[in-house]
Amino acid sequence: xxxxxxxxxxxxxxxxxxxxxxxxxxxxxxxxxxxxxxxxxxxxxxxxxxxxxxxxxxxxxxxxxxxxxxxxxxxxxxxxxxxxxxxxxxxxxxxxxxxxxxxxxxxxxxxxxxxxxxxxxxxxxxxxxxxxxxxxxxxxxxxxxxxxxxxxxxxxxxxxxxxxxxxxxxxxxxxxxxxxxxxxxxxxxxxxxxxxxxxxxxxxxxxxxxxxxxxxxxxxxxxxxxxxxxxxxxxxxxxxxxxxxxxxxxxxxxxxxxxxxxxxxxxxxxxxxxxxxxxxxxxxxxxxxxxxxxxxxxxxxxxxxxxxxxxxxxxxxxxxxxxxxxxxxxxxxxxxxxxxxxxxxxxxxxxxxxxxxxxxxxxxxxxxxxxxxxxxxxxxxxxxxxxxxxxxxxxxxxxxxxxxxxxxxxxxxxxxx
Numbered sequence: 001x002x003x004x005x006x007x008x009x010x011x012x013x014x015x016x017x018x019x020x021x022x023x024x025x026x027x028x029x030x031x032x033x034x035x036x037x038x039x040x041x042x043x044x045x046x047x048x049x050x051x052x053x054x055x056x057x058x059x060x061x062x063x064x065x066x067x068x069x070x071x072x073x074x075x076x077x078x079x080x081x082x083x084x085x086x087x088x089x090x091x092x093x094x095x096x097x098x099x100x101x102x103x104x105x106x107x108x109x110x111x112x113x114x115x116x117x118x119x120x121x122x123x124x125x126x127x128x129x130x131x132x133x134x135x136x137x138x139x140x141x142x143x144x145x146x147x148x149x150x151x152x153x154x155x156x157x158x159x160x161x162x163x164x165x166x167x168x169x170x171x172x173x174x175x176x177x178x179x180x181x182x183x184x185x186x187x188x189x190x191x192x193x194x195x196x197x198x199x200x201x202x203x204x205x206x207x208x209x210x211x212x213x214x215x216x217x218x219x220x221x222x223x224x225x226x227x228x229x230x231x232x233x234x235x236x237x238x239x240x241x242x243x244x245x246x247x248x249x250x251x252x253x254x255x256x257x258x259x260x261x262x263x264x265x266x267x268x269x270x271x272x273x274x275x276x277x278x279x280x281x282x283x284x285x286x287x288x289x290x291x292x293x294x295x296x297x298x299x300x301x302x303x304x305x306x307x308x309x310x311x312x313x314x315x316x317x318x319x320x321x322x323x324x325x326x327x328x329x330x331x332x333x334x335x336x337x338x339x340x341x342x343x344x345x346x347x348x349x350x351x352x353x354x355x356x357x358x359x360x361x362x363x364x365x366x367x368x369x370x371x372x373x374x375x376x377x378x379x380x381x382x383x384x385x386x387x388x389x390x391x392x393x394x395x396x397x398x399x400x401x402x403x404x405x406x407x408x409x410x411x412x413x414x415x416x417x
Contacts, residue, residue: 009054009086014043024048025082032062032088033071034250037079054083054090059100061091061107063116063134070116072107074100091134098139099147102398105154106139109394140398149404150397157390164379164386171376172323175369179320186212188361211356220307221351223362224318227308229269231299233260242293243267244276244300249286254384257296267299268306273315276304277322279344282331287322289315291377305347316370317362327353 019026023042030036043051056062060075066087084090093100106112115137142150182188186203187195197203202213211217231241243258270276271292278286280303292298300306307322309315321327330353337343396402 009051009083013051014047014083014086018043018047020044025080027056027062027082027084027088029064029066029068029071029085029087032064032073033068035073039082043083048083051083056082056084056090057092059093059095061093061100061104063089063091063107065089070107070113072104072113074104089134097144098141099144099151101151101155102147103139105151105394106398109391109398111395111398112137112139140400142400146404149406153397153404154390154394157386161383161386161390164383168376168379171372175316175320175372176323178369179324179365182361182365183356184324184326186356188365206356208354208356212358215356215358215361217354218357219351220321220353220355223357224275224307224309224314224351226347226351227268227270227274227306231267231269231297233263233266236260236297238297240296241267242296242298244270244288244290244298244304246278246280246286246301246303249278249288252383252387253288254380254387255290255293255298263299265302267302268304270298270300270306271308273309273312274300275307275309275315275319275322276300277307277331277350278303279305279331279347279350281343282328282335282345283343285323285328287319289319289373289376291381305350307351312374313363313366313370316366316373319373320365320369321353321355326355 014026019041020043023044024047025039026041026043028040048055056075056079058075058077058079062073062075062084064071064087091103093103107116116134119134119137141147186197186201190196190199190201192199196212203210204213204215206215206217208217238260240257240259241263242255243263244255245258248254248256270290274290274292276286276288276290278284286304288300288304290298290300307318309318331345331350334345334349335343336346393402397404
């Protein structure tokens, strides 16, 4: 099935004391689970030479093989040179036999993912430890030309999803840039349409420093309230719920439909105009602009704090408070717990965050950015449907149940749903 199999270096080969803040990057499990290329740790050039056999190469597949098992990503030519951690393994496909992206999509399918899960072992720390359990996985393998057609079709869906993500990122950046200019730098338009502070607008002292005249210092809980309606799965008549969970946020920021009998703990009930932020490990920003689905009861992980506002316009302002650097810094400075997995900020402290506020200015801001946020909701919903379409077609294409005509051309601009 593959030309090479490499398991990440064990602890004796790569000690925590040898991890640096710069140098040659170390690919961790999140690179496979979330398909991201941000790096926390690096090694020196000398250590890299010692562990060079663990280097990733273009078109390698990274598979998480410990703890959260079976998540996969693929190394592209644009990804940096680096080594893998102990929690990953590398599959290096023989490109004369199998298209690396075809193999990637196979492991993205339910069948391929289950093949990995079913071959893992361990009662406490689940892992894939033996080489032959990977080598013995069987795959439906059409000709290289048909593999390419399947890959091209599925990639067109993924490319559209990624293009939409870039649009979302741009809209969020525009919104947050305006928020900072108005509510941090105080350069909102004055009565003549000029930037307030730099045009000589009157500033007064406050506990937060200088703020514009006629503004006030308020707490977050003064302008939005915390929603605490509880969903108990053991006492519910619901069969399925739309679940805003931490893994769903980290994966795609799209909630998932879960069977109620699979939910083991109480959740928060959410409805229209709710914003979620995670109280757990706030150094990883998890701010969720929710969109309510009337088909199911909407619930959120108890690790989220649920903020409820009066309307979508006010929500636009609240959302930008929560995504601001100052709010993030406040949460991080008020966490308790000694390790990342246990660090949390108490909700009562979080909603006591103080900011400079002026009602009319906040309404004017909301009028400007609310259309951006509504567009974000629409695009995220489109991405969710595209992902569902991809995941539905994937096994049928790979099994040959559906064939792609030779003359088909897919234009990403036509993939909007």
